Amino acid sequence: MKRLRLILFTSMILFSFLLSLIPSAEGTGDGKLVYYIPVEQAVERGLGAFLERSINTALDEGADHLVFEINTPGGFVDAAGEIAGLIRNSPIPTTAFIIDEAMSAGAYISLNADQIVMMPGASMGAAQVIDGSGTAAEDKAHSAWLARMRNAAELNDRDPIYALAMADPEIDIPLAPSKELLTLTSSEALEVGYAEAVVNNRAELLEFLGLQNAEEREMEVSFAEKIARFVTHPIVIPILLSIGSMGLVLELYSPGFGIPGIMGLSALFLYFFGHMVAGFAGMETFILFGVGIVxxxxxxxxxxxxxxxxxxxxxxxxxxxxxxxxxxxxxxxxSIATVLTIIVSILFFKYVGYRGPLKRVIHTDATKTEEGYVSNVTRQEIIGKTGMTLTVLRPSGTALFTDERLDVVSEGGYIGQGRKVKVVSTAGSRIVVREVHESKE
Known part of the structure; x- marks a missing residue:
């Protein structure tokens, strides 16, 4: 029995040793690790935070090559510059793999990679800077962007004229009609040296890179990062802040705690949570916000x-x-959120009224005449009575009616002292008199 166990144990050791001698089926890519990182949707700060995390993760895991799978219509210049810097400063080789389109900021990002590979039907270009109104940016911003495009093209010895034509419609080249921005198809990009290869899939890409049997890993955008990318978009931020401020203000106009308050707090939470996930905020911002509310x-x-x-x-x-x-x-x-909140609050207060929790500490009742409240009694009974002025009326003064001194006002003219006057109207404490002229016989 012991002999049988010894034989089995020796056989297992020998079998393991023989397996270790068998060549790996990975071929020329033995031991290599390729990371695929998606660059999708709009180029904004949230995407930059995701790419930074992805690159750091790939480097920590010993990646040998980074492939940025690009499919974006473009986005914001500042975010594009940050992303381009991450790619340009990567310590390992990088490839921009354009699977559909790399427009505007996407073209600039692609040019910062070590090489560009495109799929059939993909395109890149149309990289003119536009402002918030959708028109071409001013000369200063336009000139700076042209310099960026030129530098990105020259990183890998590409002819900068094509990069400039992507950003400036005034540059006239055969591939771009006059007054139009250049957009390169995959075949055109290959022809002018703006793409190193055109491949159909990842397998062909790895074969071109000489990594056909390398281990492949793919970064995925987490749910939290998807939220962060959405809420850190420059267009979404004022919407979130407007909903947050309007929700909290309208909650003050409503009894109890309901939908407006929930919407307001949720919007503000999304704002802070998204910016924290994107790496722009820390717990100190939540603490400071809470102190402000208190x-x-x-x-x-x-x-x-x-x-x-x-x-x-x-x-x-x-x-x-x-x-x-x-x-x-x-x-x-x-500023946008403040203006919208003021407008909505005024309209809500005017057409809905105030029924919120502050009603307990704010006195809103009024003493109205319709409810029997008056500030002064109107002396209707003295209308028509006559008296004598005790002082000059200019136009106000004092007059004596029987044995009662009253503060009176003339109809507008001067009435001397010791003149006979008659009460013509009364309204609260206001008693209007007129001089009485006695006729001579």
Missing amino acids: LLIIEVFVPGFGIFGAIGIGAIIGSMVLASYSTFHILISL
Whole structure:
């Protein structure tokens, strides 16, 4: 029995040793690791944060090559510059694999990779800078962008004229009709040296790279990063802040805690959460925001001459600025949210009325005449009575009616002292008199 066990044990060791001698089926790509990183949808700050995490993860896991699978219509210049810097400064080889389109900022990002490979039917170009109104940017921004495009093309000895034609319709070349931006198809890009190869799939790409049997891994955008990419979009930020501020203000106009409050808090939570996931904010922003809310509550219930309220508003604005990637963008967004909130609050207060929780601490009742309240009794019974002025009326003064001194006012003219006057009308404390002229016989 012992002998049988010894034989089995020796056989297992020998079998393991023989397996280790068998050549791996990975061929020329033995031991290599390729990471695929998607560059999809709009180019914005959230995408930059995802790419930074992806590159760091790939490097930590010992990747030998980074493949950026690009399919984007473009986006924002500042975010494109940040992403291009990440790709350009990668310590390992990079390939921009354009699977559909690399327009505008996407073309610029692709040019910063070590090489460009395209799929049939893919395209790149149309990279002119436009402003918020959809028109061409001013000369200063346009000139800076042209310099970026030129530098990106020259990184890998590409003819910069094509990169400039992508960004400037005034540049006339055979591939771009006059006054139109250049967009290269995959075959055209290959022809002019803006693509190293055209392949049909990942397998052909790896074969071109000499990594056909390398291990392949793919980065995926997490659910939290998808939220972050959405809420950090410059167009979405003012919408979120507007919903947040309007929701909280309308909650003050409504009894209890309901839909407006939930919407407001959810919008603000998404703003901070998205910016935290994207790497722009930390827990200090949540703490500062919470302090601001507490101070505003204290201002409502504790008289403080506005000090608590002012500090609270400052803390809230400060937390949003700290969480944002751009002070300019967040201030614009806050201005939009403030204007919309004021307009909605006025309309809501006018047509719906106030029924919120502050009704308990704010006195809103009024003493109306319709309810029997008057500030002064109107002396209807003295109309028609005559008296004597005790003082000059210019036009107000004092007159004596029987044994009662009254403050009176003339109809507008001067009435001397000791003149006979008659009460012509009364309205509250206002008694109007007219001089009586006695006729001579």
